[in-house]
Amino acid sequence: MKNLDSVFAAYLIGWGVFFAFYLSIAKRTSDLRADVERLKGSFSRSK
Amino acid sequence: MAKRIILGAASVLLVIAAAYAAFYVAPEERTMGLIQRIFYFHAATAWAGFTAFLVCFIGNLLYVWKREPKYDWLGVSSAEVGLACITIVLITGPIWAHPVWGIWWTWDARLTSTFVLWLLYVSYLLLRTLIEEPERRALLSAVFGIFAFLDVPLVYGSIRWWRTQHPSPVIMGGQGSGLDPTMKKVFFFSVLAMHILVAFLIVERYALEKLKSEVDILRREAEAQ
Amino acid sequence: MSLLSSTTILLGKELRTEFRSRELLTTTFVFILIVLVLFSFAVTPGTEEARQFAPGLLWLAILFAASLMFQSCFLREQVNDTLSSLRLAVSDPFCIFLAKLCANTLFLVLTELLMLPFFALFYNIPLWPKLPVLLLVLFVGSLGIAVAGTAISAISAQARMRELLLPLLLLPLLTPVLVVSSLVTASLLDREPVVQWKGIGFLAVFDLIFLTALWLFGEYLLEE
Numbered sequence: 001m002k003n004l005d006s007v008f009a010a011y012l013i014g015w016g017v018f019f020a021f022y023l024s025i026a027k028r029t030s031d032l033r034a035d036v037e038r039l040k041g042s043f044s045r046s047k
Numbered sequence: 048m049a050k051r052i053i054l055g056a057a058s059v060l061l062v063i064a065a066a067y068a069a070f071y072v073a074p075e076e077r078t079m080g081l082i083q084r085i086f087y088f089h090a091a092t093a094w095a096g097f098t099a100f101l102v103c104f105i106g107n108l109l110y111v112w113k114r115e116p117k118y119d120w121l122g123v124s125s126a127e128v129g130l131a132c133i134t135i136v137l138i139t140g141p142i143w144a145h146p147v148w149g150i151w152w153t154w155d156a157r158l159t160s161t162f163v164l165w166l167l168y169v170s171y172l173l174l175r176t177l178i179e180e181p182e183r184r185a186l187l188s189a190v191f192g193i194f195a196f197l198d199v200p201l202v203y204g205s206i207r208w209w210r211t212q213h214p215s216p217v218i219m220g221g222q223g224s225g226l227d228p229t230m231k232k233v234f235f236f237s238v239l240a241m242h243i244l245v246a247f248l249i250v251e252r253y254a255l256e257k258l259k260s261e262v263d264i265l266r267r268e269a270e271a272q
Numbered sequence: 273m274s275l276l277s278s279t280t281i282l283l284g285k286e287l288r289t290e291f292r293s294r295e296l297l298t299t300t301f302v303f304i305l306i307v308l309v310l311f312s313f314a315v316t317p318g319t320e321e322a323r324q325f326a327p328g329l330l331w332l333a334i335l336f337a338a339s340l341m342f343q344s345c346f347l348r349e350q351v352n353d354t355l356s357s358l359r360l361a362v363s364d365p366f367c368i369f370l371a372k373l374c375a376n377t378l379f380l381v382l383t384e385l386l387m388l389p390f391f392a393l394f395y396n397i398p399l400w401p402k403l404p405v406l407l408l409v410l411f412v413g414s415l416g417i418a419v420a421g422t423a424i425s426a427i428s429a430q431a432r433m434r435e436l437l438l439p440l441l442l443l444p445l446l447t448p449v450l451v452v453s454s455l456v457t458a459s460l461l462d463r464e465p466v467v468q469w470k471g472i473g474f475l476a477v478f479d480l481i482f483l484t485a486l487w488l489f490g491e492y493l494l495e496e
Contacts, residue, residue, distance in 0.1 A: 003081050006142055006145070006146050007084055009142055010085045018131060021127075021131045029258060032255070039265045111489060163444055173437075178430065191424075191441060197485055209452075
């Protein structure tokens with residue numbers, strides 16, 4: 001079919017951008033959660 | 048938390064359903080054929096992006112008025128999601144244009160205005176990275192965000208007028224320029240799906256921003272000890 | 273003190289400061305000349321093509337000059353923290369913006385007037401036929417540039433990388449001004465000049481919208 005690869009490329013790239021965006025949010029969130037644990041741990045140790 | 052998971056699942060399902068509809072439910076367009084099906088994704092994402100920027104504008108106004116950090120979080124979240132949408136619009140536009148017209152880019156009114164829109168919100172996010180202090184950053188970026196949003200209709204209006212003076216190929220077939228009823232239904236379904244997806248991404252990004260501010264508070268407490 | 277009298281006093285201060293040294297006007301004027309000369313290398317001068325591009329290049333030059341000119345607007349007030357004194361001196365912070373934007377508009381228009389003869393000379397474009405309307409367009413466009421520029425100057429002065437940030441924030445905002453002013457100027461300088469009143473009206477609307485936005489939200493840009 002004519003132009004099928006263009007249509008696929010468009011949809012895949014589009015979904016790819018959204019997916020990459022979501023992944024970056026998820027990664028930053030888990031990194032921050034790890035930070036929170038670490039900081040809370042250092043509080044209870046210093047008490 | 049459960050609500051967020053439901054929202055996420057719903058958005059993924061709706062997006063997949065919308066893609067299915069775009070390929071199998073919508074009739075084939077007469078002149079452009081298969082490539083026209085990009086329209087459902089491209090235009091729906093554009094509408095969702097605009098909605099995100101509207102949410103950003105409301106967040107900016109509310110922050111200036113109430114000075115509560117949550118409105119700043121809303122502003123940056125919706126701006127980022129909106130920018131992701133507009134990036135997709137600017138990528139899928141040329142992918143659509145190239146097979147049909149043989150050119151990657153054309154300064155047609157909508158694409159040009161959308162590019163300026165993209166630049167405006169990139170500037171908004173860049174401004175935020177250049178101000179350290181959280182309250183000042185929130186306030187200054189909120190005011191800039193308000194200016195940027197007020198500028199958007201002026202940008203679109205001026206570039207459309209420019210294009211009537213120097214016409215160029217109208218790529219996107221003119222939205223609503225006689226859309227077949229089934230196409231219209233598929234289109235509005237796609238718009239709904241993209242809006243749910245955008246809502247989900249804004250919620251997730253907002254949660255991240257909220258977490259960031261909690262970590263900052265904890266960090267400052269840790270340093271104080 | 274009323275808005276008008278405070279603004280007049282502050283405006284007087286702005287004008288006196290500038291006309292003492294005239295450094296802003298002279299450097300901006302020389303810069304615009306340099307930009308016009310550089311453009312002439314990019315576009316073969318004297319040809320029909322140059323004549324078509326010239327109005328757009330004119331406004332580009334004005335935009336670039338404004339991006340540089342407005343840097344000092346609020347940066348100047350950070351030395352010795354004169355901004356705090358200004359804030360205390362007036363009842364309505366909008367006076368500060370109003371005075372600065374009037375001064376900025378004036379400086380910009382003055383620079384443009386000085387530059388016009390050179391523009392006509394370099395690009396072989398007679399300006400006489402529609403000079404009054406041309407001056408009107410220059411004024412309405414420059415006012416828009418000054419309103420946005422003054423606001424953005426207040427923002428960028430409080431951020432890092434301010435020299436780069438100001439054009440980065442300002443130029444996308446001013447796209448409508450560039451587009452419409454170039455179009456109106458082009459049809460004014462055409463072989464058969466036409467006055468596009470719709471365009472001039474659009475510029476006036478732009479000015480009004482941003483002036484109102486500055487009036488509503490400007491004071492938050494000056495907060496401690």
